[in-house]
Amino acid sequence: MSVFTHICKDLRCEKGLTQQQLAPLLGISASAIGMLEKGYREPTGTTLLAYANYFGVSIDYLMGREQDDNGYYQNLPEKKKAPIAERTQLSEIQENFISEFKEFFSEKTFWKYAQLYQAMDRDTRIFALGYLCSYLKNVGMNVDAFLK
Secondary structure, eight states: OOHHHHHHHHHHHHTTOOHHHHHHHHTSOHHHHHHHHHTSSOOOHHHHHHHHHHHTOOHHHHTTEEEOTTSOEEEOOOOOOOOGGGTSOOOHHHHHHHHHHGGGOOHHHHHHHHHHHHHSOHHHHHHHHHHHHHHHHHTTOOOTTTTO
């Protein structure tokens, strides 16, 4: 997998966009974005330019390179992002939830669930949250404080 696969997905997720939402903005299909993000396809020059223009980054950045003090380009070192829970200011309820369930949520599963949640309509979200609360009560967790 190329560095581009991680960078393009990170840029899309940071803007809170799904592949379907980003596709018309870049002028490529959602399936092409999916294949780029999974590393099944390498970006064309046109695709790199579309990403660079939309996200306001350089093509070198998209390809995992940065310019040194002498003007030469080098590959960026592999950077690990902080876990999603450490990137934003969280409410007390969010902090409690994360501390209870931290081991269940990796970065990858967080984004998978976030995309799934965005794809749900209001009634489906209410049903899913109700089901989750019911399950948590059955295993002995007090969820009444979360429901207020």
